[in-house]
Amino acid sequence: MGRAPCCEKMGLKRGPWTPEEDKILVAHIQSFGHSNWRALPKQAGLLRCGKSCRLRWINYLRPDIKRGNFSKEEEDAIITLHEQLGNRWSAIAARLPGRTDNEIKNVWHTHLKKRLEPTTKQLEQEQHGAHAGGGAARKRSRPKRAGARKTTTAAVAPATTAPASPERSAASSSVTESTEQEQGNTGTSSPGFPKEESFTSSSEAAEEFQFDDTFWSETLSMPLDSFDDVPMEPCSGAFGDVAASSSSSSVGADADLDYWLGVFMKSGDAHQQLPQV
DNA sequence: AACAAGTTCAACCGCGTCATA
DNA sequence: CTATGACGCGGTTGAACTTGT
Numbered sequence: 001m002g003r004a005p006c007c008e009k010m011g012l013k014r015g016p017w018t019p020e021e022d023k024i025l026v027a028h029i030q031s032f033g034h035s036n037w038r039a040l041p042k043q044a045g046l047l048r049c050g051k052s053c054r055l056r057w058i059n060y061l062r063p064d065i066k067r068g069n070f071s072k073e074e075e076d077a078i079i080t081l082h083e084q085l086g087n088r089w090s091a092i093a094a095r096l097p098g099r100t101d102n103e104i105k106n107v108w109h110t111h112l113k114k115r116l117e118p119t120t121k122q123l124e125q126e127q128h129g130a131h132a133g134g135g136a137a138r139k140r141s142r143p144k145r146a147g148a149r150k151t152t153t154a155a156v157a158p159a160t161t162a163p164a165s166p167e168r169s170a171a172s173s174s175v176t177e178s179t180e181q182e183q184g185n186t187g188t189s190s191p192g193f194p195k196e197e198s199f200t201s202s203s204e205a206a207e208e209f210q211f212d213d214t215f216w217s218e219t220l221s222m223p224l225d226s227f228d229d230v231p232m233e234p235c236s237g238a239f240g241d242v243a244a245s246s247s248s249s250s251v252g253a254d255a256d257l258d259y260w261l262g263v264f265m266k267s268g269d270a271h272q273q274l275p276q277v
Numbered sequence: 278a279a280c281a282a283g284t285t286c287a288a289c290c291g292c293g294t295c296a297t298a
Numbered sequence: 299c300t301a302t303g304a305c306g307c308g309g310t311t312g313a314a315c316t317t318g319t
Binding site: 014015016017051052055056059060102103106107109110111 | 284285286287288289290
Binding site for chain 1: 303304305306307308309313
């Protein structure tokens with residue numbers, strides 16, 4: 001219905017965020033939370049629209065953002081989840097703590113889609129319509145969102161991101177090839193992060209994806225100091241929402257969803273048998 | 278070293294949905 | 299019940315960066 005007039009464009013700044021703006025935004029959210037995005041920039045003294053602030057926070061400044069390369073497990077999870085959920089990036093992101101929908105969407109379009117295309121064609125040839133509705137390229141129209149409209153952001157143990165400058169951070173880089181290297185880096189789990197507790201509360205999410213322990217550790221190895229008292233209340237319902245969304249998606253679950261779920265479970269098993277994973 | 282082509286990703290845009298007056 | 303405001307989402311864009319010639 002009523003669409004908000006995106007922002008009063010008069011006098012509002014656009015484009016890349018400066019470190020100063022990041023600081024202001026982070027400091028304000030630390031102090032006051034973000035219960036009202038629209039009012040936030042005014043309160044914080046930022047010449048940005050609320051939408052822009054929200055996006056910056058969610059995609060970049062949030063303390064639980066995991067930056068850097070996607071691991072093989074994450075990529076596989078994205079692929080599988082995309083098969084299940086379609087282009088519902090936020091739902092996918094909700095199952096990959098530390099990753100944002102925007103980031104996942106980017107990775108999908110820049111890497112995974114390309115990587116998948118040849119195999120998809122092969123599969124189609126092999127299966128020859130055995131599962132008519134269940135291809136990887138299956139498109140879904142945007143589903144009606146039922147119920148809660150809380151953020152799907154995963155509430156994870158707070159950690160720090162150095163407020164990133166508008167310039168590309170060295171950590172954010174291309175994905176795939178560095179998998180082995182990254183695995184080496186993430187070989188030790190971070191002491192600061194209650195990994196199991198944090199994510200098993202997301203019910204199915206954690207049960208569905210039994211990544212190895214190193215999987216989450218990268219996020220968590222970030223220093224915790226400065227975000228310890230970030231009021232994360234707006235995110236607190238996140239996992240409830242995850243559960244809700246996943247259950248709502250399974251409410252309408254049809255046979256082929258089950259099929260793909262099964263495929264994923266198998267692929268999860270297959271993972272553990274892969275020599276490099 | 279310089280340029281062109283290709284790739285990546287942060288940010289923007291517009292729409293759908295929900296809450297509430 | 300309807301209109302409006304606000305939020306969240308997915309699609310798209312374009313500048314920055316990388317790679318190839």
